[in-house]
Amino acid sequence: MSSLNCDDCGACAGCGGFVPVENEELKQGSQIIVDVLLEQGVDTVFGYLGGVVLPLFDKIYDSPLNFIIPRHEQGGCHMADAYARATGKTGVMIATSGPGATNLVTGIATAMMDSVPLVAITGQVRTELIGNDAFQEVDITGVTRPITKHNVIVKDVKHLASALREAFYIASTGRPGPVLVDIPVDVAVATTKWTPPTEVKLPGYRVRTKGHKKQIEMAADAINNSKKPVFYVGGGVVISGASEQLRKVAQKANVAVTTTLMALGTYDQSRPESLDMLGMHGAAYANFAVQECDLLVAIGSRFEDRVTGNLKTFCPNAKIIHIDIDPASISKNVSVDIPVVGDAKYILSQMLDLVEFRERKEWFNYIAKLKKNYPLCYNKSDKYIKPQEVIEELYKQTKGEAIICTGVGQHQMWAAQFYKYSKPRHFISSGGLGTMGFGLPSAVGAQVACPGATVIDIDGDSSFNMTLTELSTAVMYDLPVKVIVLNNGYMGMVRQWQELFYNKRYSQSSLKNPNFAKVAASMGATGISLSEPSKLSEAIEKLLKEAGPCVLEVKIEPEENVWPMVAAGKSLHEMDGLDIFESMA
Amino acid sequence: MKHVISALVQNKPGVLAHVAGMFAARAFNIDSLVVGRTDDPDLSRMTIVVIGDNRVVEQVRKQLAKIVSVVKVQDFVGQDIVARALMLITINTPAEKRPEVLALIDMFDSKVVDIGQKFVMVEICGPDSKIEAFIDACKPYGIKSVARSGTIAMARNKRN
Numbered sequence: 001m002s003s004l005n006c007d008d009c010g011a012c013a014g015c016g017g018f019v020p021v022e023n024e025e026l027k028q029g030s031q032i033i034v035d036v037l038l039e040q041g042v043d044t045v046f047g048y049l050g051g052v053v054l055p056l057f058d059k060i061y062d063s064p065l066n067f068i069i070p071r072h073e074q075g076g077c078h079m080a081d082a083y084a085r086a087t088g089k090t091g092v093m094i095a096t097s098g099p100g101a102t103n104l105v106t107g108i109a110t111a112m113m114d115s116v117p118l119v120a121i122t123g124q125v126r127t128e129l130i131g132n133d134a135f136q137e138v139d140i141t142g143v144t145r146p147i148t149k150h151n152v153i154v155k156d157v158k159h160l161a162s163a164l165r166e167a168f169y170i171a172s173t174g175r176p177g178p179v180l181v182d183i184p185v186d187v188a189v190a191t192t193k194w195t196p197p198t199e200v201k202l203p204g205y206r207v208r209t210k211g212h213k214k215q216i217e218m219a220a221d222a223i224n225n226s227k228k229p230v231f232y233v234g235g236g237v238v239i240s241g242a243s244e245q246l247r248k249v250a251q252k253a254n255v256a257v258t259t260t261l262m263a264l265g266t267y268d269q270s271r272p273e274s275l276d277m278l279g280m281h282g283a284a285y286a287n288f289a290v291q292e293c294d295l296l297v298a299i300g301s302r303f304e305d306r307v308t309g310n311l312k313t314f315c316p317n318a319k320i321i322h323i324d325i326d327p328a329s330i331s332k333n334v335s336v337d338i339p340v341v342g343d344a345k346y347i348l349s350q351m352l353d354l355v356e357f358r359e360r361k362e363w364f365n366y367i368a369k370l371k372k373n374y375p376l377c378y379n380k381s382d383k384y385i386k387p388q389e390v391i392e393e394l395y396k397q398t399k400g401e402a403i404i405c406t407g408v409g410q411h412q413m414w415a416a417q418f419y420k421y422s423k424p425r426h427f428i429s430s431g432g433l434g435t436m437g438f439g440l441p442s443a444v445g446a447q448v449a450c451p452g453a454t455v456i457d458i459d460g461d462s463s464f465n466m467t468l469t470e471l472s473t474a475v476m477y478d479l480p481v482k483v484i485v486l487n488n489g490y491m492g493m494v495r496q497w498q499e500l501f502y503n504k505r506y507s508q509s510s511l512k513n514p515n516f517a518k519v520a521a522s523m524g525a526t527g528i529s530l531s532e533p534s535k536l537s538e539a540i541e542k543l544l545k546e547a548g549p550c551v552l553e554v555k556i557e558p559e560e561n562v563w564p565m566v567a568a569g570k571s572l573h574e575m576d577g578l579d580i581f582e583s584m585a
Numbered sequence: 586m587k588h589v590i591s592a593l594v595q596n597k598p599g600v601l602a603h604v605a606g607m608f609a610a611r612a613f614n615i616d617s618l619v620v621g622r623t624d625d626p627d628l629s630r631m632t633i634v635v636i637g638d639n640r641v642v643e644q645v646r647k648q649l650a651k652i653v654s655v656v657k658v659q660d661f662v663g664q665d666i667v668a669r670a671l672m673l674i675t676i677n678t679p680a681e682k683r684p685e686v687l688a689l690i691d692m693f694d695s696k697v698v699d700i701g702q703k704f705v706m707v708e709i710c711g712p713d714s715k716i717e718a719f720i721d722a723c724k725p726y727g728i729k730s731v732a733r734s735g736t737i738a739m740a741r742n743k744r745n
Contacts (some may be wrong), residue, residue: 141599142602145603145606146606149653150653150654153598153599202653203656204652204653204654204655204657205653327647327650327651328644328650331643335640
């Protein structure tokens with residue numbers, strides 16, 4: 001028998017000093033939470049304590065769960081998110097009521113936009129206090145309704161196990177997403193009979209994984225009849241685990257493949273038919289090819305504005321096939337000629353038998369010419385270290401095997417452009433929401449998920465500043481995360497926009513940074529500073545050799561820009577920054 | 586264009602907030618929304634009148650269907666439906682105008698539910714167009730107040 005007394009805590013609005021009586025048949029709500037986590041195959045949980053989740057943490061104390069405490073709930077949520085992105089499993093984050101729960105908001109929204117399976121468990125004040133503005137009370141289901149796939153408050157311990165099972169089911173199936181379960185403390189300490197899992201029955205939730213046979217045939221026919229087809233691949237292919245099927249179909253049918261930021265690594269970038277990334281900062285050859293194709297096959301991608309540029313002139317002469325598990329994604333932004341609703345892996349395996357090889361010599365000659373004439377490149381400098389060469393050197397030394405995490409901004413785009421990915425789940429980045437500060441916590445989460453892997457956070461100085469406190473988390477758990485801070489002293493991407501569109505009026509876009517190497521050292525990690533271009537290779541070697549967590553701060557050219565660039569409202573082929581090819585010729 | 590959408594939803598707390606929040610977040614325009622229980626205590630029916638072109642309404646339908654607690658969504662466009670709304674309306678009726686107003690009420694097949702020296706309260710049921718027409722017809726006498734229910738609808742059954 002265990003007991004819980006409010007006097008032990010004092011910090012919260014109080015659980016009323018419930019002293020639960022346990023007998024063998026009855027289980028306490030907190031124990032049910034732990035047992036459902038274990039039953040769902042969860043081995044690692046991220047979370048932060050607080051008054052109303054104390055009963056739960058008391059049960060976690062005796063559980064075999066591997067528990068990671070971040071320094072801030074937002075960081076923990078990004079860790080659980082990256083853990084899910086790196087493994088494909090569902091990430092779990094626990095937070096207390098009120099501020100603990102609201103600190104999850106950015107992390108949940110990040111996971112929602114990138115379709116990451118995440119279960120967030122929040123404590124809530126006692127049921128009878130709800131609505132009374134109690135201490136640390138917030139209506140978190142109300143707050144997170146638009147940024148979760150589903151959320152629920154459990155007001156009766158009898159429904160707790162089924163609510164949690166449904167949360168895992170909803171989070172991980174169909175188009176995945178975050179699910180929040182809010183649990184008042186009286187429910188967490190109440191007892192009920194344990195019910196073993198049964199099949200989850202949700203009348204309003206159906207997932208269509210098998211695409212319609214006729215639609216798949218029509219899509220395959222269109223590919224066979226196309227002279228200039230392009231596959232435009234998104235994060236859905238990563239989630240579906242369909243990289244292998246994609247490779248087979250693309251190579252059998254002989255089709256060029258471009259990916260979004262979210263799908264980097266789903267298609268081996270060293271292959272000649274790979275067009276690398278498309279979009280606002282995509283490769284010029286990818287954007288040109290998309291604009292000139294006669295058939296665009298979108299697979300697990302959603303025609304986001306950063307990808308398409310001006311929708312009116314996007315892909316003007318092409319028929320469009322859209323394969324997606326989420327019917328609401330189809331014909332949302334562009335009207336689609338052949339929609340196929342279902343799971344990418346299933347549909348691509350069905351298509352493999354139907355597509356036929358076509359040589360398309362002229363089209364591939366044209367693509368080869370584009371790739372030769374417009375490679376991703378930059379002007380070298382003697383004076384400054386160029387951010388692009390840092391990434392190229394890192395790629396060389398890690399042989400393209402590292403798991404790369406990023407913050408958001410210029411460094412993220414350079415990491416996408418100049419590191420080449422050949423495997424899925426090796427590029428972890430906040431695509432949809434564009435969450436600055438995602439880099440370090442996501443690297444910590446990915447390292448927890450993949451203990452033997454080289455995990456590198458390629459970060460910018462401003463992004464790193466937002467969440468660098470999580471370096472202590474890496475130190476505490478001996479996670480050998482590596483960080484490269486590309487320090488240009490600016491919020492680089494907004495500075496680039498101010499340069500291009502606001503007449504170089506750099507309003508509020510520069511920061512006074514701390515000495516990042518010393519910050520790292522003070523937290524118990526290793527810190528290296530670099531500003532001398534000739535020492536770059538040596539410094540990266542040192543970073544990678546370091547046994548524990550290490551931060552390499554690289555002072556880069558302050559006003560370097562990301563090219564090419566499709567300015568807002570421009571068509572995908574109207575790229576700025578192509579003059580670099582003339583200057584290099 | 587107005588579309589009538591009917592959604593069967595789970596009768597659970599937060600469902601209305603979820604549906605209404607989705608409309609606001611995605612900038613869809615609601616003309617009216619009516620919710621009430623069905624014969625099954627676990628299910629409620631929402632009837633939502635949406636303004637938008639076909640593309641917008643298709644998105645509304647898909648986004649509604651995506652909400653976990655929404656069980657089934659129907660768009661009645663192109664179908665033969667019965668659509669009805671209810672209105673309570675209080676009209677100024679000075680003694681000399683009373684016979685005129687009562688004749689009007691009779692013409693519209695509506696019903697007096699309360700009466701005073703200078704007013705009548707009328708209950709009227711019908712399609713939106715009939716209710717609009719009744720409001721227009723009452724305007725010359727002066728309308729004190731109006732309460733409208735919004736439209737509920739059902740498709741007519743096929744006759745064999």
